[in-house]
Amino acid sequence: MFSLPKNATIIEVGPRDGLQNEGRIVTTDFKLQFIEGLQKSGIQEMELTSFVSPKWVPQMADAKDIMASAEKQGRQFVLAPNEKGIQAALESGARAIAVFVGVSNSFNKKNINKTTAESMKALEPLVAKLKEDGIFVRACISTAFYCPFEGAVDPEATLALCRQFVEWGVDELSVADTIGMAAPNESYALFKKITEAFPDTLITAHFHDTRKMALANIYAALHAGVTRFDSSAGGLGGCPFAPGATGNVATEDVVNMLHRMGIDTGIDLDQLCDAVQKIEHHISTPVQTGMYSLYKNRA
Structure with missing residues (x-):
């Protein structure tokens, strides 16, 4: 019989993945206030920013300033797609680097103009050097279930x-359901294979809530042995290179579900919703996630 874990880890991706597709530029000061609020809630792992070309992702143009000013707490990731980005991240003091590749060739070409195989060939020596230097490396696997251009993966x-x-x-x-098409049975099946194949590697599930199945998919992943989940405060996000991809699953809704099941995350839900309130005034679309709506009505 399946028994629930006592603890789960939330990796907050709001400051990077959540804001990268936001049409209104959020100032560095407000991003830092958002990050501080998230840290106060008890979040210990967070994607702070990404070192990408501001031409393609203008929201991340202040990556160096974010790294210089954000309070150091727990494990802080930055996303870096290539050698130039990795070098800039390291020069800014990053000690945990996230790289990314799409399983689907079509998605990968749209995203970074390389096939999946070409991306892996370019990344291999970079990852080797990062590990030699003692850097924590997080590999983000996009379109792990479905591709917006090719369908089922x-x-x-x-x-x-x-x-x-x-x-x-x-x-x-x-491992990401980039366009939010996975169903719970697919979540369980894939993560069961992954957790059994790689028992000594940290496995994290990353779900978008496009079809309102992210919480069900997280529950299925728990059954498969996953206890680490990416989420975005306020359900912010979406992928600029994946048509139809809406926000990430909301951190406050994930935390609420886990806590209701007796799984501790170390995160204070009220403080978390307070952090969402800080950023809501600076984005283009009102936050309408379940727990945040209850929080606002109660306040």
Whole structure:
């Protein structure tokens, strides 16, 4: 019989993945207030920013300033897609780097103008150097279930890409339902394969809530042995290179569900909603997630 874990870890991706697709530019000061509020809630792992071309993702143009000013708490990731981005991240003091590759060739070409195989060839020496230097490496696996251009993705292709990263010695695999099409049975099946194949690697599930199945998919992933989940405060997010991809699953809704099931996250829900309130005034769309709506009505 399945028994629930006593603890789960939330990796907050709001400051990076949540804001990257926001049409209104959020100032550095307000981003820092958001990050501080999230830290006060008890979040210990967070994606702060990304070192990407501001031409393509203008919201992340202040990455160096964010790294210089954000209070250091727990494990702080930055996303870096290539050698130039990785070098800039390291020069800014990053000690945990996230790299990303799409299982689907079409998505990868749209995202970084390389096939999946070309991306992996370019990343292999970079990951090797990062591990030599003692840097924590998180590999983000996009379109692990479905691709907006190709449809269903073969689970074996996802597993093969994960295996390559594990063989390189990465510390964590973040496996993403990028366009929010996965169903709970698919979540369970894929994460069961991954957790059994790579028991010594941190496995994180990353769900978007496009079709309102993210919480169900998280519950299914729990059954498969996953205890780490990416989420975005306020349900902020979406992928600029994946048509139709709406926000990430909301951190406050994930925390509420886990706490109701007796799974501790170390996160204070009221403080978390307070952080969402801080950023809501500076984004283009009102936050309408379940727990945040209750919080606002109560306040």
